[in-house]
Amino acid sequence: MPELPEVETIRRQLEPDLVGRRFESVEVLDPYFSQPSTAVLFERAAEGSEVVDVGRRGKYLVFEFDDGNSMVIHLRMTGSLTLVEPDGSLNPGDPRIEPPATGAGNGAGPAPGDRHLRARFMLDDGGRLLFSDPRRFGRGFIAGPEALDDYFDSRLGVEPLSPEFTVEAMAAMTEGRTGPLKSFLLDQKGVAGVGNIYADEALFRARLHPLSPGESMKAEHHRALRDGVVESLERGLDLGGASIDDYRDARGDAGKMQHEFLVHRREGEACPGCGEPIVRIVVGGRSTYFCPACQKRLRRRPRRRAGRPLRKRAR
DNA sequence: AGGTCGGCCTGGCAGC
DNA sequence: TGCTGCCAGGCCGACC
Numbered sequence: 001m002p003e004l005p006e007v008e009t010i011r012r013q014l015e016p017d018l019v020g021r022r023f024e025s026v027e028v029l030d031p032y033f034s035q036p037s038t039a040v041l042f043e044r045a046a047e048g049s050e051v052v053d054v055g056r057r058g059k060y061l062v063f064e065f066d067d068g069n070s071m072v073i074h075l076r077m078t079g080s081l082t083l084v085e086p087d088g089s090l091n092p093g094d095p096r097i098e099p100p101a102t103g104a105g106n107g108a109g110p111a112p113g114d115r116h117l118r119a120r121f122m123l124d125d126g127g128r129l130l131f132s133d134p135r136r137f138g139r140g141f142i143a144g145p146e147a148l149d150d151y152f153d154s155r156l157g158v159e160p161l162s163p164e165f166t167v168e169a170m171a172a173m174t175e176g177r178t179g180p181l182k183s184f185l186l187d188q189k190g191v192a193g194v195g196n197i198y199a200d201e202a203l204f205r206a207r208l209h210p211l212s213p214g215e216s217m218k219a220e221h222h223r224a225l226r227d228g229v230v231e232s233l234e235r236g237l238d239l240g241g242a243s244i245d246d247y248r249d250a251r252g253d254a255g256k257m258q259h260e261f262l263v264h265r266r267e268g269e270a271c272p273g274c275g276e277p278i279v280r281i282v283v284g285g286r287s288t289y290f291c292p293a294c295q296k297r298l299r300r301r302p303r304r305r306a307g308r309p310l311r312k313r314a315r
Numbered sequence: 316a317g318g319t320c321g322g323c324c325t326g327g328c329a330g331c
Numbered sequence: 332t333g334c335t336g337c338c339a340g341g342c343c344g345a346c347c
Contacts (some may be wrong), residue, residue, distance in 0.1 A: 001339090001340065001341080002341095003341095032324090059341080074341085074342085075341095076324095076340085076341055076342075077324085077339075077340055077341065078324095078325085078326090078340095116325095133324095134324090134325060134326065135323095135324050135325050135326080135339095135340095136323090136324055136325070137323075137324060137325090137340085137341070137342085139342095155342090176317090177317080177318095178317075178318075179317075179318055179319085183318080183319090186340095186341085188341085188342080195340080195341070196339095196340065196341085244339095245326090245327090245339085246326095284318090284319070284320085285319085285320070285321085285340085286339095286340070286341095287338095287339080287340085
């Protein structure tokens, strides 16, 4: 599942090869991809545009065009973007040359005849960018600068790898939140880009229980969670992301983060901290892995009622 | 307003 | 073997 480290890995690979290139033709093969816009409108808006920047916001990839508009792509669960060089390889010098487009298939990409291919962007240097997505959850749209700002502002919170992601910001975001910390981390309006994998890893690094309410945290916990999020995302970036099922980077390679999960998808295995078995629970409908020994649940801080002194406990 | 839950999708797999 | 049913989960909209 592409989360921030996976999307950023793809962005870093695409940027040097796409900036300065022009989309000569664009084909939307699955109308779902461009919904709610139509395939034709999407194709018209992208065709002829030169890419001047490849950016990222949360889990969204942002291809900025020379006309000021941007094409935004979200990979969701199973989407992938693959850049094919003019010679058919996945990067210069790569041995995985596509078979010549003489036989079956139409030279669709790294997997010729890929039935999950949803959109194809032909570049002016003969290369092409392919969007493939078995589950059809991924989406693309084109927007002007103001509309794009509004879109992101209403959906996304702070970038966790930016200087704005401070301990104070963490404290402000979790104040008054009664829901579980796991749900807070998955809410993109708080920290943008964290998904199920890195939420589990961040909570373990912070030694925080996924069901602890946001408002139960004290200053030391705010710092621990901020640091846990940053460390888990940076580790994922260093390893080129995590490949559990479908994820591949823009060159068709798998990431290595899945070999270094501390708790995620490791139910019953020994906790890397204390050796106790890792447990799986469901929080907000999501599989959640943690160590019950290392990640103790915080209790809600008692709220003082105005004008009334704290009562001593009866008995 | 914050929290929770179902729906969107399809491939893969368990179970019969 | 082939069928059914369930699970995976990011995001959104409906609802409490």
